Structure formats: structure tokens, C-alpha cells
Amino acid sequence: MRERSSRASSFTVDVVLVTAMRNELAVLLTRSAGDRERWSLPWRFAQSGESFDAAAAKSGEEALGEQPSWIEQIAAFGDGRRHPSDTEVSVAFVGLVPHETASPRTGYTWFPMSDLPPISPRQRAMVEAATRVMQSRLDQAPIAFRLLPSTFTLSDLQQMYELLLGKRLHKASFRRALQAAWLVEPTDEWRSEGRGRPAQLFRYSPKKKRRLHRGVRFDFLYP
């Protein structure tokens, strides 16, 4: 039987914590342990006996004081690209955080995804892979909902989808599709945002077995 005690391993678990700030996605970085001038994703050495998911969740909690609302493994990164740990392998996770509850602990800072400071090449690849994972899961998992607080307006939700998809959506169509999917229910609260008519608040509350008889889709181009 192998040793299962808790010792440092030769690989790391990294987490790409993502939130939405002012109509753009942001990533949480901290000062790199090795070189305090450089920034880094939160990461830790894997401990034997601890699952990757647990390690990633722990990193998230350490950075934010609470666990991300959604977490998923991206991939293992083991090419020769540099990483602050100097290990050869890192397992990367993406974690989503609603911005309202996302107050980073000291030493952690949100950076807009379009304007990150220099980070190690391996972690740069993780951030890029994280955005691809989020986009590809967008219609299969409640990504947008996990970036929003527990109650939100339909305009909030639509803006989040527009941000994640990178394109404008049609308001009436968006609401029709949402209604057909039985994913949200109205609360009896309304939010007034300064000017304009107040909007009703909704909560994520997936109700029905989706019927889900769509045809085939050929949404690819590359060999």
C-alpha cells in the first residue's frame, strides 16, 4: 500500500477565479510567492490524500473568504511552460464568483481579463483555457447564473450572457427562450436603478425536465 500521508507533491493545483466587473470579466491574481514583483494565479502544492477539487476550493476560499459558486477542472498543464512553482505539472480549475460577494482578501486583486499583468506562461495558458471552457459550457451549465448574485433582473442576466458570448442578444427572444426553459422564478422584489422603470428581481430555480429535442448542430469549422 502506498503512503497516503499529507506531504508536498511535485505538482500544483491552480485556480482561475473569475467574476464580472462593470461589463467585463476579471481574474483574481496575487503577488507571486517566488518573485514579489510578478503576479500569479492562486495555487498550492497538491497534498496526497486531498482531491484536486478540494485543493482548488480551498485556494478559492483562502483568496475570497468563501467558496466559489461553481468550480470545474480545466485540464492538466504539463508542457514545458514556466510556472512559479517550478513543478512540471499543474492541474487548473476555473471558479466562478458573483461580483457582489467577491471581496478579495489582502494581497489579492481583480484584474480585467483584457488587461492582465505579466504572469507565467503556464498560468497565461490556464486563463485562456478557462475562458474557452466557460464559453463552451455556457449552454450546458448555469455559468451566467453563477456569476450573478442570488437575485437579479432579467436585464442583468441578458447582459451577462452578452458578455460571455461577446455579442448582443435580442431582448424579446432572450426572454422567450428563458421562459421556455423554466430556469428562473420571479421574486416579489423590484429594483430601481435610478432612472427608468424598476425591474423585477428573479432567482435561479430550474424547474422542469427539459424536453430537449433539438436537432443536430454542426457548429464547427476546423478539421
Added chain:
Amino acid sequence: MRERSSRASSFTVDVVLVTAMRNELAVLLTRSAGDRERWSLPWRFAQSGESFDAAAAKSGEEALGEQPSWIEQIAAFGDGRRHPSDTEVSVAFVGLVPHETASPRTGYTWFPMSDLPPISPRQRAMVEAATRVMQSRLDQAPIAFRLLPSTFTLSDLQQMYELLLGKRLHKASFRRALQAAWLVEPTDEWRSEGRGRPAQLFRYSPKKKRRLHRGVRFDFLYP
């Protein structure tokens, strides 16, 4: 600087090689190195300086004499589940092979996915994750085409999609959608399959920039 020479690592690269045999998916297994009574996915110890993809492709080539037509990382598996190597971590890949060219080397055997012999729990999890990855990528990557030989009939293609989706598709709709996607082109060959009218052979040949303005999809159910 770390050592980058080629030495055995403390983790493995495993590959779930998949093909389609007689209307069901099949996985390639070999006798386990440790216990010749048990079966196992092809795997190898990771070598420093060699990328995961290269290691997985090499495993595939070793088993089949040629590289899989499509390969993608599934995930790193690092829970406590048992693996023939007794390492704590394995990086799993899924590789697709057209059945016509898939003649396994000695010691390797195709098993129908619905009736696998006992394999280690970690590798069992890899096989299950592989099917999920294939299904979720089905409309974003040419999964079905990579399981078919270089030329195929439209009925072949539809049957492959039906197998991967686990449901019947409408013939006319399928062909209309395929035509709109500009993914195949006809050859001047026809195949007679015994009784019935011969079918024209097509080849995968993605042509156009997809226009790709679909609306939002809420195809999920779980929180």
C-alpha cells in the same frame, strides 16, 4: 533550473481509445502490466520533457500502429481511486479511431463500451468521462467524422450521430442541416450494400466560414 532529462515521473498518461463497431462504441483495452488477469487502458509513465499529448499519441500508436484521428485531454484524475500504476495522478486522453483502420496490435482488444471487463476504478472513471466529453463536443468538433473512414455515406454519418446522441434523427432534416453547414462534399464513388439502392460516398471537407448566429440555448437542468 529544474532537471529536464527523460526520467520516469510519479504520474501516468492514459488514453481511452474509442471506435464504433457494429452500431456501438468500443474501447481498446490490454492486459494489465501488474496483474495479467485484469484489463487496463493503455497508459505510460509521463517522461519529463515530453508533452502529455505526445505521450498519449505515442500510446495510441503503440496500440494501433497509427495515431488516432483525433485526440483531446479529458482531465487529470487524482482522487484516491486505484490505478494499475499505483501512482496518485493520471492524465487521461480520449482518442478516436475509424473502425476500418483500427486493427489493434497483439495484446490489445476492443470491448463494447456497454460491456467492459473489470478495470481499475480510476480508469473506469476515465471511460465514463470520455463518453461525456465526446457527447459534449459533438456539435463543436467533428467527432462523428473522426470515427468514420475518409469516405462514407450520409446514412453512415447519420447512424454515427444517432449512436453518439443515443437517439434517432430525421433523415431529411439531418441532410438539410448538413448541407447548410458545408461540411461534406460528394465523391464520384458509390457503394452498394447488398440490397437497396447504392449510396453516394462523401468526404469530410469543411468549406465555409459558418455564419453561426444562433440564439442563446439553455440546455441545462441541474444547479
Added chain:
DNA sequence: GAAATAGTGTCTCTTAGACACTATTTC
């Protein structure tokens, strides 16, 4: 009142699926 935002009704055009048909082979 104007401006801004929320929310809805209706039209049209596209498309998925149903149905039915024609076409070409083996038996």
C-alpha cells in the same frame, strides 16, 4: 413634458420534423 429603462404583442422568415413520394438496387 422628455429621457431612460422594463416588459410585451405581433409579424415574418427560417427551420425542424412529418409525410409522402421517387429512384435504384437485390431477390
Added chain:
DNA sequence: GAAATAGTGTCTAAGAGACACTATTTC
């Protein structure tokens, strides 16, 4: 001819997007 498979034309119903409208707020 019957049976089997390939391939297509047409109708219909559902859905996406455009457009225009109503509703409710702040200024």
C-alpha cells in the same frame, strides 16, 4: 413484381429576430 435502402419535395408548426408598442420610473 416485392422488399429494401437512398434521396427529395412539400406542408406545418415552432422559434428567432425585427419592430413597435405600452408601462413605469427620474429629471
